[in-house]
Amino acid sequence: MLTLHLADAVRTAWDAAPLTGAGVAVEGTRVAAVGPAAELRQRFPGARERHWPGVLGPARVHEGPLPEAPSPRERVHAVLKLGAAAVLAAAVDTPDLRDAARRTDVAVLPAVRAAAVVPGGRADLAVFDADGTCLATVCAGRLVHRRR
Template identity: 30%
Template sequence: MRTLHTAGLLVPGPGAAPLGDGAVLVEGDRIEALGPFAELAARYPQVRVRRWPGLLTPGLLARGADTLLERTYYPDDPYETAELGTDPISGADALGALELTEARWGNSARRGTQKLLARGVVAVAGRFAIPAVRTAVVRSGLTVLPPAPYEGPPALDPLPDAVRGDLHAVREAAGQAFHGVLEPGAPARFAVFAVADEAELLSRGATTCVATVIGGRLLHRRR
């Protein structure tokens, strides 16, 4: 089934000209077309429409995800939070005291990937040494990339503050954190943020995410 995703502003990729009232037409796991919503809606009158507030862009890339998911533990709410609290746990001493098994690491990684999806992340870069963690990441739908050479801090860095609710703007363009571009034939992989434009996304961060689509599937939707 075709789905037409539309938002107040569409940015197809880094440096691309924004399109007001733009839309992305998805069929299966691929982008079939993109352009003004009115034109695509007229061309496909029976299409399912999802209207989103704000800015529709390529999803974000989280670098150093092995640190995020293999050296940070996310307590299980509500079963562990009464004892451990709600904040992610890191540091060798604190993690050692938990005596974590591979199964618990895998469960923690599943909770961690949900936090990333809720921030518009569609791809992660890192090497995972714990099999259960890698399985959790692959099953989440996130694209796994090898670590990239250091190129300076990204524009929107999901590590480590994404799990605590903040992202810091440290470059001049939010597009520097995008993974891929939106174009016909490309994977249907994008995010929507409740902001007016890239400048506001850079300023307010990825906690403004309202929807994340990977492989044409809506994997996160703010309720």
């Protein structure tokens, strides 16, 4: 199903200028389009809409060790709660951690890469409030964390 993720501001990269009143169209695991909300609604009529307060942009790459938690699944989920949808291979150094990352579609990268929201790219998104708290994380097009 196609989903429009709409926010107060959208950044295609964290160092890019914000687009106000904009959003990201996600189809399956990929970004279908980025642009003004009105244009996305016109281009994708009938799409499900999710409205987010704050700034929507690319999900982060978690660069350090995974946070401590009772299980590998919870360690991976702790990263998602920080707005990351990718981890470094060195951080998932056991079969259980690699399996937990795979099951949640968290990307395992050999090195840090610049994160960006681009049409055709993997739909890894995060929403942050003014304090920098992660409100939501979308990993490969699937909402995997939402702060209540």
